[in-house]
Structure formats: structure tokens, C-alpha cells
Amino acid sequence: MDTKQTYKSCTHNKQVNCNQCQLNTICMPVSIQIKDLDKLDSIIQRGKPLHKGEYLFHVNDPFTSVYAVRSGALKTHLLSENGQEQITGFYLPGEVLGMDGLGNGLHTNSVQALDTSSVCKIPFDQLEELSVKLPSLQRHFMQLMSREITQEQQMIGLLNQKNAESRIASLLLSISSRNKRRDLSANSFLLPMSRKDLGNFLGITTETVSRIFARLQSRGLIATAQKEVTLLDIEGLQTLAKT
Amino acid sequence: MDTKQTYKSCTHNKQVNCNQCQLNTICMPVSIQIKDLDKLDSIIQRGKPLHKGEYLFHVNDPFTSVYAVRSGALKTHLLSENGQEQITGFYLPGEVLGMDGLGNGLHTNSVQALDTSSVCKIPFDQLEELSVKLPSLQRHFMQLMSREITQEQQMIGLLNQKNAESRIASLLLSISSRNKRRDLSANSFLLPMSRKDLGNFLGITTETVSRIFARLQSRGLIATAQKEVTLLDIEGLQTLAKT
DNA sequence: CGATCCATTGAAAGATGTCAAGCGTAGTGG
DNA sequence: CCACTACGCTTGACATCTTTCAATGGATCG
Numbered sequence A, B: 001m002d003t004k005q006t007y008k009s010c011t012h013n014k015q016v017n018c019n020q021c022q023l024n025t026i027c028m029p030v031s032i033q034i035k036d037l038d039k040l041d042s043i044i045q046r047g048k049p050l051h052k053g054e055y056l057f058h059v060n061d062p063f064t065s066v067y068a069v070r071s072g073a074l075k076t077h078l079l080s081e082n083g084q085e086q087i088t089g090f091y092l093p094g095e096v097l098g099m100d101g102l103g104n105g106l107h108t109n110s111v112q113a114l115d116t117s118s119v120c121k122i123p124f125d126q127l128e129e130l131s132v133k134l135p136s137l138q139r140h141f142m143q144l145m146s147r148e149i150t151q152e153q154q155m156i157g158l159l160n161q162k163n164a165e166s167r168i169a170s171l172l173l174s175i176s177s178r179n180k181r182r183d184l185s186a187n188s189f190l191l192p193m194s195r196k197d198l199g200n201f202l203g204i205t206t207e208t209v210s211r212i213f214a215r216l217q218s219r220g221l222i223a224t225a226q227k228e229v230t231l232l233d234i235e236g237l238q239t240l241a242k243t
Numbered sequence C: 001c002g003a004t005c006c007a008t009t010g011a012a013a014g015a016t017g018t019c020a021a022g023c024g025t026a027g028t029g030g
Numbered sequence D: 001c002c003a004c005t006a007c008g009c010t011t012g013a014c015a016t017c018t019t020t021c022a023a024t025g026g027a028t029c030g
Helices: A003-012 A034-043 A124-133 A135-161 A164-181 A195-202 A206-218 A234-241 B003-012 B034-043 B124-133 B135-161 B164-181 B195-202 B206-218 B234-241
Strands: A055-057 A065-071 A074-079 A085-091 A110-113 A118-123 A188-190 A222-225 A228-231 B055-057 B065-071 B074-079 B085-091 B110-113 B118-123 B188-190 B222-225 B228-231
Touching: A034 A124, A034 A135, A065 A124, A074 A195, A074 B135, A085 A195, A085 B135, A118 A124, A124 A135, A124 B135, A135 A164, A135 B074, A135 B085, A135 B124, A135 B135, A135 B195, A164 A188, A164 A195, A164 A206, A164 A228, A164 A234, A195 A206, A195 B135, A206 A222, B034 B124, B034 B135, B065 B124, B074 B195, B085 B195, B118 B124, B124 B135, B135 B164, B164 B188, B164 B195, B164 B206, B164 B228, B164 B234, B195 B206, B206 B222
Parallel strands: none
Antiparallel strands: A055 A110, A065 A118, A074 A085, A074 A110, A188 A228, A222 A228, B055 B110, B065 B118, B074 B085, B074 B110, B188 B228, B222 B228
């Protein structure tokens, strides 16, 4: 059984616990001992999967929990002042979201499934309690938040300094490396989001996204077939991404 | 003695502790009791002021502490992949920075004084220790990080959806409201950063910054004299900021 | 099978960037 | 104290990129 298979079976088994989950080295710290992982496991709630388009929570919902993505993909988005939707992130399996609500007790984002997705719900008050007993858990959780900050700062850099072409290249490489981390193919994958979402996130219009995809394809850097993308020249893309 | 004066005297007195600090309701939670504030105070280190251009820490420096700005102003910046400086934030008195290093133990930003500035250094290991005894402190610290995430998401929205004019308007209003929080004038203030830094942060060139300032001035929305900015029509600016 | 949404492509317009020159200000050293 | 220099800021003309508007084709889902 290859890792992909293992992962797939994990997807549909709601009962799998943290110890057995293929993703635990991503979403939870290596530093947590197995017996501690059991404790963590005991507070985690696993609900039924979200269907495409369904919401995990909405802006201004009271913050109660953080969530680890188990399968599928989700987008977080908020309404900016002018009433436009602004996508703030895409979340793939093993990644943790929901920390936005901790600031003032209300979520600042809405979270919507891009595809059928399942998540582990981790009630924050219990996590906090457990953190007192497990200092490494507290540290890990803060590290997750810190990395989120760093990621978003890099996003700001991307938006400020890169043209549309290198934004797309960067995003494709980001998805690629996140897939690799999960032992999936780094070269060929399904983009979970629409061109529109992609453009919204990267700050360019759908039309431009489309044109860039066509351009990259004509140059032999990628191949596309609807949602499927194959990276044909990763080095070339990396060069592009560095504008 | 007006608040501005009080604040100014605070600036030059290195000995002032958290209890006496005019900024403690900003950088520290209201929820911390006075006696607890004493404990926090005891771990805080106060160094000599940084001069303009000096660094508080550099990218890849080991993470040891977080810092509360006491006076002056600082910018955080990182080198993006293409080797360009990217400013990721401006920090004014009462604001806390340095959480970027928590993720993997190394700072992902450099921090540089925009003007003579003093900061309180809060060693993180001691803060963590203290957090175990003071759950409200731990919670507050996570809230600071969460708000940082939210702020940066809003920044992403700004960069994605707003033109140069409303970016500038948004930044001016942001500085204004942060001044107000410190009981300084919300209408008239000195911009601590250069046009170049401002443009770098907002993702526009110095020339465009200059042109927009001229345009806003000709429309009677602001008045400028070098670093000094007066907001003449805050409502007008707010309308602009909403694209 | 139709309806709807999503994606693609073209042509024109608009915004910002680039290049270049000139001006003001602040700081330096005589 | 003044003059000089360096740097930051401003302004103009032009180039470039992306958006906007519009039309068409294709996929998906009831």
C-alpha cells in the first residue's frame, strides 16, 4: 500500500485517531510523545465531511475551536471594507486553521470547503487546559500561529513585488511543495480552487490568470487540463517565481 | 500636563515600570491584575534607545524575546526571494513585535529603528514560564499573535483590491487611529517613515506615493509639510479607503 | 438536455512603473 | 555661519502591464 492509498483510506474513516493519522507529523508536533498524543486525541472531535461550498464557520461566529484539515481543501475569506470577498488562504490536509478568532473571540474569516472535506475540530478551551500540562503543546501551538504570520508576510511580499506571472508560478510551487510534504506527487496535481478564487487570492483577475496559464503552457513550463496541472519545468518556474 | 507631555517624559525614563507606563493598557491586557503586572515587570529588560537606522535584530538571529515599543517607531522587513527588501510592518509605541521568530526559533524579519526608539525586551522563555502561573497572560499573548494574523490578512486584502490612492488613505487612517489610541492627535502627526518606505510597504513606487500625496492635497483631503501630515477630511479619506 | 457557471480569448482603456531631470532639505565640514 | 554635498522628494513623459468590456466556447449538474 503506498502512502497515497493510506491517505485516501484515512479520508473516509472518521474514527481514525491522531496516532494512526498519516498527517500527524504535519499538524501536530513531533515533540509530543505518543502517550500525550492520546490525550490530545481525546479532546478532538471529528464531524461529518463538509460538501463543496459548505461553510465550516462564518465571519463573526464566536471562536470556540481550531481545526486541522484531514482531507479535501478549504478557503478562508473575509469581506474587505468595500464589500468584496477577499480570499486569505487555501488550506490543505494537515494544515491548521481558525486561529484568526482568538484575537477578540470572533472569527475574522469565513471558511468554505472547495471540495468535499473533513476536518478535526479541536476545542480551544480544552487545548488551553491541556497546554498547561503539556508545555510542548503550548509551544507548538504558538509556533503554528507564528508560522502563519510568517506565511502571510511572505504573501505580502509576493503581492508587492511580483507580477502576475511570478505570482502564479509561486502559487503552483507552493501547492507542489505542500503536496510533497504529504507524500503526494509534486509534479502533477489537481488545483482545488477555481481560476476565480486563484485570481482573487493572488490579486489578479480571472482573465489574467487564464492568459498566464496559457502563456506558461505555450512556453512548456506547465501542462493543464481543467483542474489538473502538471509542472513540466520546476526549475524554470522557480526562476520565474524569483521575478 | 497633557498626555503628550506625560508620554514624552516616559520616553526618556528607562526606569519606568509597567505599572507606571502610559502604554500598559495597549501592550498588556487589561485583564492582568496589578500584582501580576509586577511579576511581568520583573522579567522585562529595558535597554538604551536605538538610534535611527540601528537594528533591534536581524533576519536569522535566534529568537529569544519579544519586544514592546516604548517610544519612537520601527519597521520590520525581510528579503524576498528576488533579494528585494520588503517592509512587513511599522510599529508604534505600545505595539509588540518579534513573534515572527517563534515559528522555527529564528527571526524571519529584521527590525530597524525609523527614529530614535526605545523598546522593552521580554525574554520569551521567562514569559512562557510566567504564563503557566498566569493563564490570562498566555491567553493575552496568543491574542496578540492572532491579531497580528488578522492585521496581515487585512493588509493582503488592501494590496489585492485597492488602488494606490486608497492604499495611502488607508495607511494614513491607520496611523491616525493608532495615534488616537495613545491619546495623541488623530488629525495631525509626523509620519515616521520615508516616502520610499511607505511605498515599499504599500507596494507602490516612491514616485506614485508622491503623486498621490499631491493629488490628495490638491483635493483638500490632507495637508503635508515634509514628514508632517494633517488630515483635513477624515470622512473623505474613509470613503476613499473603501475604494 | 438545458441552464448556469466557469474558462478562454480579443481589443481597448486605464493605472502604475520606469526613466530622467530638477528641486528642496538636512547634515557636514571648512 | 556658510557653502557644499548627498539624499530624499517631486514632477514630467513615455512604456508596460493589467484591467475592463465583450463575446464565445466548454464543462458540470440538476
